[in-house]
Amino acid sequence: MTDSARTSIVLFTRDLRVHDNPALNAAAREGAVVPLFVLDPKILNGSFNRPNRARFLLESLTDLAAALEKRGAGLVIRRGPVAEEVAKLAKAVKASSVHMAGDVSAFSHRREDALREALDPLDCELHVHDDSLFVVPPGQVTATGKTHMSVFSPYHRKWEKEHRRAPLSPPRKLSLPSGVKTGKLPTAGEISKGKTAPHMSEGGETAGRKLFSKWLEQRAEGYADDHDDLAGDRTSRISPYLHFGCLSPLEVVTKAWDIAPAFTRQMAWRDFHAQVLAANPRSTRDDLRPRHDRWRTGKDAEREFKAWQEGRTGWPLVDACMRQLVDEGWMHNRGRLVVGHFLCKTLYLDWRWGAQFFVDHLIDGDTANNTMNWQWVAGTGTDSRFNRILSVSSQAERYDSNGDYVRRYVPELADVDGPKVHAPWKLPPDVRKKLDYPEPIVDVREGNERFLAARGKR
Structure with missing residues (x-):
C-alpha cells in the first residue's frame, strides 16, 4: 500500500528498465514517484564516455521514458553534478527518500557518498539497492x-x-507530483560526439x-x-x-x-x-597480481598495436575479431579471449592498451567485466595459470574450422576457400599478391617464447 503523502525519487543509473527494478518498485510502494536521470558532466566529459554507448544510452532512455509514461510518470532529465541535481529536486518536491541501484566502481561509491552528504540536511534518506545490477x-x-x-x-x-528472490513485476501505475517538469531527452551528440559502429544493436529494454x-x-x-x-x-x-x-x-x-x-x-x-x-577498486589501473612485466614500448610496439586495432595483423582470426568490434560495437566472447591473448602474450603489450581500446568501442564496456577479463588474459588477474597461452591457429581450427567467421569480417579473404583462409601466407605468391592482405606482423611461436622469457618461465 502506498502513502500518498510521501514522495520518493528514483535515480536511474545503470538500471534503465521497469521490469524487476527494485529501486523503482520500492519507491512506487511509498507514494508519488519522481523517476530521474542525471546527465553527469563527470561521465560525459570523462574517458569512459564514447559514441557507441552514447547512442545506446539515448535509445535506452527514450525507451525507458515511454515505459514510464505509460504508467503515469515521465522520465525527469536533469543536467549537472548528480548530488547537486538530486538534492535540488528532492528539496523542490519535498522528497522523503531517494532510491538507486548499488554498483561496484570507485566512481559509484564516490557518487553514493556525495548523495548522502547532500541529502542529509534535507532529512531525505538514500536507499541503495544492491540486488538491482x-x-x-x-x-x-x-x-x-x-x-x-x-x-x-x-x-x-x-x-x-x-x-x-523472485523477479519483480513492473509497477502498474506511477504518480508524478504535480508541477515537476520532465525536461528534454538529450541527443546522442550531446552525450558524446563521433561516429558510431555501422551495425550496432538497438538500445532499450x-x-x-x-x-x-x-x-x-x-x-x-x-x-x-x-x-x-x-x-x-x-x-x-x-x-x-x-x-x-x-x-x-x-x-x-x-x-x-x-x-x-x-x-x-x-x-x-x-x-x-x-x-x-x-x-580491489584500484585494479582498473593497477595489476591485481603483479608479474613485474616490462611491457614493450617504442615505435615497433606502437606499430603492432595499431595493426591490432585496425585488424591488420596478418593473422585472420585476430583481424576478424577486431573488425567485428569496430563494425558492431561488440565481439564474440571467444574472440575477446583470442585477441586479448594475442595482444598481451604474443605481442607482449600492456593489457591497459587493449582495455582502453575496448572501452572506446564496446557498447558493453562494463568497468568490472572489461577490466577483470583483460587482467585474466594478461595473467595479472584471477587466472591461476598466469602463463597460459592460446594458440591462434588452434583456436581457429577449433572455433572457425571452415573459416566462415573470417570471411564474414575480412572481405579481402572472402574468396579463399575453406580453412585455408586462416593461413593466407601459405597460398601461392600470385594469389597472395591479389588479396591486399598483410603478412603476419609477428611469428606467433617467437612472440610466445618472448613472453615466457620475460615472465621468467620458458
Missing part, C-alpha cells in the same frame, strides 16, 4: 575470513546455492527483452555445445543490455536456469568480477 550482490558470497573470493570455480559453486526471448526460444538449448562457435554465434548478445540495466540479470538467470546451465555460469562470471573489483 547483480544476481548475487558483491560481498554476499565470501570465503571464511575474507571480503571476496578470488577463484571462480569455488565461487560459482557457492553462487549456485545462494537464495534468489524493449529491444533487449525481445532479443533475449528469441534467444531462449530458438538458441538457448544448444548453448553448451556451440557457444564458442564463432561463425554459428549461439551467444545471446545481451551483454549491452545487461551493462545498461535494460535487462535484469536476476530475471535473465531465472528464465535460463533450467534451459541453459552453461549460460548461467557465464552470468556468474559477471558477479564474480564485480565482487573482485569491489574489493
Whole structure:
C-alpha cells in the first residue's frame, strides 16, 4: 500500500528498465514517484564516455521514458553534478527518500557518498539497492575470513546455492507530483560526439527483452555445445543490455536456469568480477597480481598495436575479431579471449592498451567485466595459470574450422576457400599478391617464447 503523502525519487543509473527494478518498485510502494536521470558532466566529459554507448544510452532512455509514461510518470532529465541535481529536486518536491541501484566502481561509491552528504540536511534518506545490477550482490558470497573470493570455480559453486528472490513485476501505475517538469531527452551528440559502429544493436529494454526471448526460444538449448562457435554465434548478445540495466540479470538467470546451465555460469562470471573489483577498486589501473612485466614500448610496439586495432595483423582470426568490434560495437566472447591473448602474450603489450581500446568501442564496456577479463588474459588477474597461452591457429581450427567467421569480417579473404583462409601466407605468391592482405606482423611461436622469457618461465 502506498502513502500518498510521501514522495520518493528514483535515480536511474545503470538500471534503465521497469521490469524487476527494485529501486523503482520500492519507491512506487511509498507514494508519488519522481523517476530521474542525471546527465553527469563527470561521465560525459570523462574517458569512459564514447559514441557507441552514447547512442545506446539515448535509445535506452527514450525507451525507458515511454515505459514510464505509460504508467503515469515521465522520465525527469536533469543536467549537472548528480548530488547537486538530486538534492535540488528532492528539496523542490519535498522528497522523503531517494532510491538507486548499488554498483561496484570507485566512481559509484564516490557518487553514493556525495548523495548522502547532500541529502542529509534535507532529512531525505538514500536507499541503495544492491540486488538491482547483480544476481548475487558483491560481498554476499565470501570465503571464511575474507571480503571476496578470488577463484571462480569455488565461487560459482557457492553462487549456485545462494537464495534468489523472485523477479519483480513492473509497477502498474506511477504518480508524478504535480508541477515537476520532465525536461528534454538529450541527443546522442550531446552525450558524446563521433561516429558510431555501422551495425550496432538497438538500445532499450524493449529491444533487449525481445532479443533475449528469441534467444531462449530458438538458441538457448544448444548453448553448451556451440557457444564458442564463432561463425554459428549461439551467444545471446545481451551483454549491452545487461551493462545498461535494460535487462535484469536476476530475471535473465531465472528464465535460463533450467534451459541453459552453461549460460548461467557465464552470468556468474559477471558477479564474480564485480565482487573482485569491489574489493580491489584500484585494479582498473593497477595489476591485481603483479608479474613485474616490462611491457614493450617504442615505435615497433606502437606499430603492432595499431595493426591490432585496425585488424591488420596478418593473422585472420585476430583481424576478424577486431573488425567485428569496430563494425558492431561488440565481439564474440571467444574472440575477446583470442585477441586479448594475442595482444598481451604474443605481442607482449600492456593489457591497459587493449582495455582502453575496448572501452572506446564496446557498447558493453562494463568497468568490472572489461577490466577483470583483460587482467585474466594478461595473467595479472584471477587466472591461476598466469602463463597460459592460446594458440591462434588452434583456436581457429577449433572455433572457425571452415573459416566462415573470417570471411564474414575480412572481405579481402572472402574468396579463399575453406580453412585455408586462416593461413593466407601459405597460398601461392600470385594469389597472395591479389588479396591486399598483410603478412603476419609477428611469428606467433617467437612472440610466445618472448613472453615466457620475460615472465621468467620458458
